[in-house]
Amino acid sequence: MDDRTPVPSPHPAKDVTEHVGYRLKRAAAALRGAMDRALREHDLTVPQYSCLELCDEQPGLSNADLARGTFVTRQSANVVLRGLMDAGLITRAAGAEHGRALPVHLTPAGRQRLHAARGAVYAIEERMIEAIPGQRLAALLADLDTMAAALGE
Template sequence: MTASENLGVLIKETQAILHQRMDEVLRPLGLTVPQYACLQALHDTPGITGSELARRVFVSRQSTNIVLQGLEKRGLITRSDDQGPRRERATELTGAAVALLGEARTGVAAVAGRMTGGLSPADARRLHTLLTTCRDALAGR
């Protein structure tokens, strides 16, 4: 295996463990990682399109709709009855979602801190730059 292939495997292993650790802190809150990512994206980018939401949650548009339906049933989001452009419905967080998201962010931040705890601030910034470069190369940017 080449050095580049080894690096790709290491990144994938890291992502899988990160997902598992995030799941461990989110599960007691009744959230999955995709639900958390969805709430986070809706909070950070009000009016986000369904397509962009799917990209940020790393699932298909159809799966995003299923995630949204579950969040709506739990009273964590409200969705407009009126369809906007491209048949999309405006989606907003409820007060309960904002409170839950605050708790969830605390747990996820602890996981991220654990992941980068052995890095100096300069190393963490450098890793961010390097991973951004790798992502952009694959995305054709």
């Protein structure tokens, strides 16, 4: 049986492009594309850059912590970490002090690469936030956090 009973829209929208989820995805795709282009010049991917940022802010994170923080699976995080280790940008302990987690730390080369790439990424964020009135930034950030929390994140 083919039930084509219309499903009411959660808010007035003439088509799918006016839905919040669509607009969020469009903004995320634009951000990812801009970051991909900028980070290519620093021989980094977005997940690699994100790992470097997290390791700089919180030295000693585990693979699981980095996977959560970079929004990838543990398996993908292992691939990212292997690439960063091969490039000499991070180190991982040979053994775990507690449990099985192997803490990750930046090398001096990792700090240098992160510093160079950070300027490019921050310039992208600056372009995004310059496009909206400054007094709306705090509300936008709060609204995004509220939406994520409403979905259990």
